[in-house]
Amino acid sequence: MIGKIARLFKLKGHDDVIRAARSVVDAEPNVRFLFVGDGVLRERLEQKIAAAGLAGYFQFTGLVPPERIPELISAADLVVHASLREDSPGAASGADRGQAGGQLRRGRREEVVISGETGFLVSPQDVYGLAAALKNLAADAALRDRLGQEGRRRFTDQFDTSG
Numbered sequence: 001m002i003g004k005i006a007r008l009f010k011l012k013g014h015d016d017v018i019r020a021a022r023s024v025v026d027a028e029p030n031v032r033f034l035f036v037g038d039g040v041l042r043e044r045l046e047q048k049i050a051a052a053g054l055a056g057y058f059q060f061t062g063l064v065p066p067e068r069i070p071e072l073i074s075a076a077d078l079v080v081h082a083s084l085r086e087d088s089p090g091a092a093s094g095a096d097r098g099q100a101g102g103q104l105r106r107g108r109r110e111e112v113v114i115s116g117e118t119g120f121l122v123s124p125q126d127v128y129g130l131a132a133a134l135k136n137l138a139a140d141a142a143l144r145d146r147l148g149q150e151g152r153r154r155f156t157d158q159f160d161t162s163g
Helices: 014-027 042-051 066-075 090-097 127-139 141-155
Strands: 002-005 033-036 058-062 078-081 102-105 119-121
Touching: 002 014, 002 066, 014 033, 014 042, 014 127, 033 066, 042 058, 078 127, 119 127, 127 141
Parallel strands: 002 033, 002 078, 033 058, 078 102, 102 119
Antiparallel strands: none
């Protein structure tokens, strides 16, 4: 399960994840995508997924209460953050604290993900790089576990939001 937690809104990178998904599914047919959140782009994204023949691989949760986010992150094997605007994603730092193994972040700052150590960084809108990183993580549970453990070791205290 590849999770993405974000409003379904422009600049959040859902389009890039959908474009990368065909390659990921072809390489790893058991993979599924979970989009957590809702927004004005939901219908357009669902249409794009259907047009790509990927409807059976995606699930949308709609809007969920904030207290459910840790549960949903923990249900994912990895978390992808493909936003073009946010520098320090709550979802990726939550993955460091949760049970999600590896995570992927695309953006300008490397606060949460240290490429190759706690996840993978991919240049914004690099769909080929995104697909390669997702395939690598989807195929290798030991890699996801190693990256997730290192992320929790390094960042649990730094990104603790429990109060």
